[in-house]
Amino acid sequence: MELNNKQKKYLKGLAHNLNPVVMVGNNGINDGVLKEIETTLEAHELIKIRIRCEGQEELKPLVDDIAQKVNATLVQVLGHSVTLYRQGKEPKINLP
Template identity: 50%
Template sequence: MHLSNKQKQYLKGLAHNLKPVVQLGGNGLTEGVVAEIENALSHHELIKVKVPSDDREEKALIMDAIVGETKSTKVQTIGHVLVIYKASEDAKISLPKK
């Protein structure tokens, strides 16, 4: 799903007050973590995921893998936090028109 800049700005505003729902541990990105992220996405549509990693390239690869595995859309990254969006069947968030 491609989001326009207007839609991304709207989602960033909604995500501002959210706390990270999922935090990766020492084992990194496992199947269980991906399942938990997908579960949170289906329930909330817009979530934050904390990816604690000192290596920038590794962190970027993990974030790209999360977006790819969950088929979600990356809204924003701030430091170690990734904001992703995936519309569910019963849409809770109504996006502005493109």
């Protein structure tokens, strides 16, 4: 799902007070981590995850891979915190 700038800004505002609900460690992503992200996205639509890695050059491909595998849209990356959005079957968040 493509988000326009207004929608991204709205989602960033909603995500501001969220705490990361999934932590990705130095071992990277595995089926358990992806399942947890899937489950959390289904329940909340908008989530933050925390990714531990060496640097920003490692972070971008990892984030893109996660977003693609769980069919989510990347909203923002701040440091090692990543915000993902995926609209639910019964949407809870009404995008502008």
